[in-house]
Amino acid sequence: MNKWNGFGGKVEARETIIDAAARELKEECCIDVKISDLKNIAHLEFTFEGEPLLMDVRVFTTNIFEGTPKETEEMLPKWYTVEDIPFNDMWPDDKLWFPYMLKNKNFYGRFHYKGYDKILNYKIEEHESMEAFYANRKS
Numbered sequence: 462m463n464k465w466n467g468f469g470g471k472v473e474a475r476e477t478i479i480d481a482a483a484r485e486l487k488e489e490c491c492i493d494v495k496i497s498d499l500k501n502i503a504h505l506e507f508t509f510e511g512e513p514l515l516m517d518v519r520v521f522t523t524n525i526f527e528g529t530p531k532e533t534e535e536m537l538p539k540w541y542t543v544e545d546i547p548f549n550d551m552w553p554d555d556k557l558w559f560p561y562m563l564k565n566k567n568f569y570g571r572f573h574y575k576g577y578d579k580i581l582n583y584k585i586e587e588h589e590s591m592e593a594f595y596a597n598r599k600s
């Protein structure tokens with residue numbers, strides 16, 4: 462989509478979500494990370510006007526990994542300072558929830574899009590922990 466984006470993708474059959482996060486990191490930028498070093502910090506839901514789809518995205522962070530990020534067919538990794546994060550070339554929702562991530566918060570966010578450029582409405586809720594969020598979540 463010609464956007465800067467975190468590493469990620471779809472969960473494959475017989476794979477857990479956290480396994481998928483580690484696999485995508487390896488495939489997209491050749492970085493190895495231990496599952497135990499990944500921290501689930503957020504749960505995001507995306508809906509799109511006129512489409513029956515709900516995209517469920519989990520956000521993981523880590524400060525511990527092995528290897529140097531390398532370009533692959535899928536990604537051209539680049540480091541940015543926090544001040545220079547290129548929000549104008551990212552998904553529009555990123556500028557709304559990155560501040561929570563950068564302050565080490567746990568949060569739930571939902572975003573309703575019209576097309577891929579316009580957010581019609583959204584909600585972001587901070588939670589004590591993701592465990593507390595999932596424990597209290599009504600399905």
Ligand SMILES: COc1nc(N)nc2c1ncn2[C@H]1C[C@H](O)[C@@H](COP(=O)(O)OP(=O)(O)OP(=O)(O)O)O1
Binds near residue numbers: 469485552555
């Ligand atoms: C709707 O806007 C989005 N916002 C944000 N912040 N992130 C998004 C949005 N849409 C997709 N993403 C994320 C979710 C994943 O981490 C990646 C890749 O998404 P997707 O699964 O759609 O991409 P694929 O390249 O098809 O995945 P595979 O690697 O499984 O092929 O972007």
